[in-house]
Amino acid sequence: MIRFGIICLLGMIGGAFTSNTTEPVSAWMNGSAPVQVEEERQPGQDAEKVKLPVLPKDTLPADLKLGQVPDGLDSIPQAPKENPLTLAKVNLGRKLFFDPVLSENNTVSCASCHQPEFGFADNNKLAVGINGKVGSRNSPTLLNRVYGESFFWDGRSESLENQALKPIESEIELGSSVEAAVERLQKKENYPNLFRAAFQDDKDPVNAMNLAKALAAFQRTLLLGNSPVDQFQSANYSALTDQERQGLWIYESRGGCWQCHSGANYSDEGFHNTGVGYGGESRDAGLEEHSGQPGDRFKFKTPTLRGVFSTAPYFHDGSAKTLEEVVEFYSKGGHPQDERLDGKMKVLNLSEDDKKHLVAFLKALSRE
Ligand code: HEC
Ligand code: HEC
Numbered sequence: 001m002i003r004f005g006i007i008c009l010l011g012m013i014g015g016a017f018t019s020n021t022t023e024p025v026s027a028w029m030n031g032s033a034p035v036q037v038e039e040e041r042q043p044g045q046d047a048e049k050v051k052l053p054v055l056p057k058d059t060l061p062a063d064l065k066l067g068q069v070p071d072g073l074d075s076i077p078q079a080p081k082e083n084p085l086t087l088a089k090v091n092l093g094r095k096l097f098f099d100p101v102l103s104e105n106n107t108v109s110c111a112s113c114h115q116p117e118f119g120f121a122d123n124n125k126l127a128v129g130i131n132g133k134v135g136s137r138n139s140p141t142l143l144n145r146v147y148g149e150s151f152f153w154d155g156r157s158e159s160l161e162n163q164a165l166k167p168i169e170s171e172i173e174l175g176s177s178v179e180a181a182v183e184r185l186q187k188k189e190n191y192p193n194l195f196r197a198a199f200q201d202d203k204d205p206v207n208a209m210n211l212a213k214a215l216a217a218f219q220r221t222l223l224l225g226n227s228p229v230d231q232f233q234s235a236n237y238s239a240l241t242d243q244e245r246q247g248l249w250i251y252e253s254r255g256g257c258w259q260c261h262s263g264a265n266y267s268d269e270g271f272h273n274t275g276v277g278y279g280g281e282s283r284d285a286g287l288e289e290h291s292g293q294p295g296d297r298f299k300f301k302t303p304t305l306r307g308v309f310s311t312a313p314y315f316h317d318g319s320a321k322t323l324e325e326v327v328e329f330y331s332k333g334g335h336p337q338d339e340r341l342d343g344k345m346k347v348l349n350l351s352e353d354d355k356k357h358l359v360a361f362l363k364a365l366s367r368e
Contacts, residue, residue, distance in 0.1 A: 051128065051132060052107065052128075052131070052132050053107065053108045053112040053113070053128050053129060053130070053132070054112055054115070055100055055107070055108075055109055055111070055112060056098070056109075056111045056112065056115045056116060056117070057098070058094065058095075058098045058111075058116075059116050059117070060094070060116060064087070064090055064091065064094065064221050065087075066085055066086075066087060066090065066221065069223070069225070070223055070224065070225030070226040070230075071225055071226040071230045071231070071234065072225040072226060072227065072229070072230025072233070072234075072264060073144065073147075073223060073225040073264050073265065074147065074263070074264040074265070076146055076147075076220075076223075077146065077147065079217070079220060080159065080161065082213075083161060083213045083216060083217060085217055085220060085221075086198065086217070088194075088197045088198040089198040089199075089213065089214050089217040089218075090214075090217045090218050090220075090221055091194075091198075091218075092194045092195065092197075092198045092214040092217075092218075093213075093214035093215045093216070093217045093218025093219070094218045095194065096110075096211065096214055096215055096218075097109065097110045097111055097114075097215060097218055097219075098110070098111045100112075101181070101184050101185065101188055102168050102174050102176065102181050102184075103130055103168075103174040103175060103176055104130060104174065104175040104176040104180070105130065105131075105175070107130065107131075108129055108130050108173065108174050108175070110167065110174075110215070112128075112129075113127045113128070113129070113139040113173070114139060114141075114142050117310070118310050118311055119141045119143055119224075119307040119308070119309075119310035119311040119366070120141050120142035120143055120222060120311075121138075121139045121140055121141045121142075121310070121311035122139045123312065123313070124138075124139065124313075124318070125138065125313050125317075125318030125319075126138060126317070126318055127139045127172075127173070129170070129172045129173040129174065129175065130171075130172070130173065130174060130175035131175070133171070133172040133175075134172070135170075135172045135173070136284065136317075137153055137284070137316050137317065137318075138313060138314070138315065138316055138317060138318035140153065140303060140311075141303065141304065141307060141308075141311050142219055142222050143222050143223065143224045143304065143306060143307045144222070144223055144224060144225075144265045144304050144306060145160065145219055145220075145222065146219070146220040146221075146222075146223070147264075147265045147267075147269075148160070148269065149269040150269065150301065151163040152301070153286065153300045153301055153316040154271075154286050154287045154289055154290045154299075154300065154301070155271060155287060155290065155301050156289075156290035159216070160215070160216035160219050160220065161212045161213055161216045162212075163216075164211070164212040164215035164216050164219075165178050165208060165211065165212050168181050178208045178211070179208070181211070182206060182207060182208055182211060185206050185211070186206045191206060192205075192206055195210055195214075198210070198214060199213075224306050224307045225264075225306065226368055227306065227364060227365050227366070227367055227368060228240050228244065228364045228367055229244070229248060229361070229364050229365050232245070232248070240364060241360065241364075243356065243357050243360040243361075244357070244360045244361050244363075244364040246353075246354075246357035246360075246361075247357035247358045247359070247360045247361025247362070247364070248361045248364075249357075250350070250354055250357060250358050250361070251358065251361055254348065255330070255348060255350075255358060256344060256345075256346060256348070257305075257330070259344045260272055260302045260342075260344060261302060261304075261305050265304050265306060266304050266305035266306055266365070267301075267302045267303060267304045267305075268302050269301070269302065270301070270302055271286070271287045271296065271299035271300060271301055271302070272299055272300070272302060272342040272344070272345075273286070273297070273298040273299045273300075273338065273340050273341055273342050274300075274330075274334045274341070274342060274345055275329075275333075275334030275335030275336075275338045275341050275345060276300070276315045276316060276317060276319060276329075276334070277298065277315075277316070277317050277319070278298075278334070278335035278337070278338045279335065280317075283298065284298075284316060284317065285297050285298065286298050286299045286300045286316070287299040287300065287301075297340060298338075298340055299342075300315075300316045305362060305365050306365055306366070307365075307366050308323070308362055308365065308366055309323065309362060309363045309365075309366035309367075310366055314326050323359045323362050323363070324355065324359055327350070327355045327358045327359055327362075328355065330345075330348060330350075331347075331348045331349060331350040331354075331355060332347060332348075333345055333346055333347035333348065
């Protein structure tokens with residue numbers, strides 16, 4: 001892991017804290033509040049009683065600065081040549097991200113499912129989109145996706161640019177078409193000016209490609225690092241409590257977590273069948289759905305563990321409500337009966353103390 005000497009609360013975002021604001025990440029993530037998990041709903045459910053999506057306000061620091069990496073994270077990969085990171089683009093992407101204008105009826109934004117206070121995920125079991133329609137998967141965090149190699153639980157998008165327009169067209173997310181969204185932007189307030197400022201060389205800057213580029217650029221600034229675990233690993237041995245240290249040890253040793261949640265972002269960016277969803281009716285095929293390879297059946301992308309306390313419920317199907325449930329799941333070895341289970345999954349039989357320590361470690365990874 002590459003270590004950086006820069007002390008920075010929130011990376012690029014943290015870099016934006018001016019001297020009069022020293023709020024930690026918990027100011028906009030509910031790092032310690034009890035997590036409220038929405039009641040279960042069924043995919044495709046569209047009943048009258050269903051709650052509509054929320055429209056979170058932009059609670060991020062006023063100005064986002066680029067180029068700083070929080071302690072513990074690797075250096076940031078170069079943005080694609082055709083989409084260099086600029087402040088004008090990031091700010092435009094930020095405005096778009098929180099703006100329901102991208103949805104067909106002005107009621108859903110990207111932030112509805114990727115809420116700052118829930119670590120850019122949400123607290124629903126399954127994503128809730130336009131008119132309260134329920135999707136088939138849990139909303140993942142957008143933190144540290146600049147390190148991502150593929151996107152979605154099944155990796156079907158190869159870049160943030162490629163991913164960005166898909167929710168707009170999804171009939172259970174923003175429920176619009178990209179063309180219609182672009183038309184609305186061409187007519188709305190100062191968007192034409194903002195696009196012009198961000199894409200100065202373009203004659204007709206309010207277009208689908210630039211919309212995708214701006215959303216991708218903004219998401220590349222959502223970084224979380226500098227946890228007590230990182231401080232501990234840079235030799236500040238008092239940063240972790242005994243319990244958290246024990247938990248780190250289990251993660252690194254007999255827990256085997258490090259094999260998949262590896263590297264500075266606690267993800268190998270690979271795909272595994274951990275047994276989540278085993279035994280359920282019409283089990284989600286995961287990676288196979290997009291690769292067409294039967295060997296990929298039930299494999300899902302390894303999520304980061306950074307910020308994980310804020311993003312409950314867990315797993316691609318939202319089937320674990322708490323970190324305690326996740327740890328219990330791993331202690332039992334996922335679902336050992338699943339003949340397609342990843343070979344790295346083992347029955348761990350953790351003691352009650354082990355489980356507490358592992359949860360304490362995961363919470364420490366979510367604090368600053
Ligand atoms: C209705 C809820 C909802 C809305 C609205 C929504 N998303 Fe998502 N997002 C999801 C879900 C669910 C997934 C995972 C879907 C899957 O894997 O099939 C996802 C996945 C992603 C990913 C991939 C993350 C990863 O780890 O691979 C990115 C990036 C993303 N969304 C960005 C956006 C952007 C940008 C917008 C707005 C244009 C948006 N989302 C709107 C629910 C939503
Ligand atoms: C074989 C690889 C592998 C191993 C070993 C592994 N994980 Fe995972 N982990 C994954 C994958 C893949 C997912 C997503 C599974 C899904 O949703 O279907 C996941 C999901 C999670 C989640 C939920 C994250 C979220 O955002 O929903 C947590 C927390 C987690 N793992 C913690 C651990 C801990 C703690 C250990 C060790 C006891 C561990 N993992 C071992 C691959 C692994």
